[in-house]
Amino acid sequence: xxxxxxxxxxxSSVALTERKxxxxxxxIQIAKDMxxxxxxxxxxxxxxxxxxxxxMEALHWTFMNDTLANDDGSPCHFxxxxxxxxRLFGMTVPRNPRRAVTRACLRLGVRNATLCHRCCVxxxxxxxxxxxLRMITFS
Numbered sequence: 001x002x003x004x005x006x007x008x009x010x011x012s013s014v015a016l017t018e019r020k021x022x023x024x025x026x027x028i029q030i031a032k033d034m035x036x037x038x039x040x041x042x043x044x045x046x047x048x049x050x051x052x053x054x055x056m057e058a059l060h061w062t063f064m065n066d067t068l069a070n071d072d073g074s075p076c077h078f079x080x081x082x083x084x085x086x087r088l089f090g091m092t093v094p095r096n097p098r099r100a101v102t103r104a105c106l107r108l109g110v111r112n113a114t115l116c117h118r119c120c121v122x123x124x125x126x127x128x129x130x131x132x133l134r135m136i137t138f139s
Contacts, residue, residue, distance in 0.1 A: 019120070026120050026131075031065040033132040034058045038068065038084050047137040048089040050115070056097050057104035057115045058132060059085055 037046065048055050062068060063078045070076055082097045094100055107114050113121075115132075122131035 022120050022124075023116050026116050026123065027061045028065060029130065030058050030116065030119060030132050031062040031067045033130055034062040034085070035067040037136070038062070038081065038088065045139045046089055047139070048091065048135065049137055050135040052091060052094060053100050053104045054115045054135070055085060055089070055091075056082065056094065056100040059097075060101040060104075061116070 059078070059081045063076070063081055066075045068076045068081065079097065083093055085091075086093045104114060119131040122134065123129065128134075
C-alpha cells in the first residue's frame with residue numbers, strides 16, 4: 001500500500017508541473033484570442049456566454065501579456081480593454097473591473113475553477129486549440 005501511495009505522489013508532482021505548463025500556454029492563447037476578437041471588424045454581432053467575471057479574467061491576461069498596443073505603440077490600458085470588450089459584447093462596464101479580476105483569480109475548488117483551468121479541461125477533453133471561442137456566439 002505504501003508503494004502505491006508513493007507512486008501516486010511522484011506521478012502527481014509530474015502531473016502538476018505539466019498542468020502548470022499547460023495553464024501557462026493557455027493564458028497566452030486566451031490573450032491572443034481576446035486580442036483577435038477586440039481587433040476584428042464589428043460587422044458580426046458577438047455575444048459573451050460566460051460570466052462577466054470570466055470576461056474580466058480573459059481581458060486581464062490580454063493586458064498582462066501586452067498583446068494589444070495603441071496607435072502610438074504604447075500598451076493598451078486595462079480599462080480601455082474592458083470598455084472595448086463590453087461595447088463589443090453589448091454589456092455594461094463594471095464599476096470596478098480590477099475587483100472582478102481579483103475575485104476571478106481567487107477562485108478555488110472544483111466547482112469554482114478559473115477560466116484558464118476550465119479552458120485547459122475543454123482543450124484536453126475535446127482536443128481543440130482555442131476553447132475560449134466556445135464561450136462566444138457569433139451571429
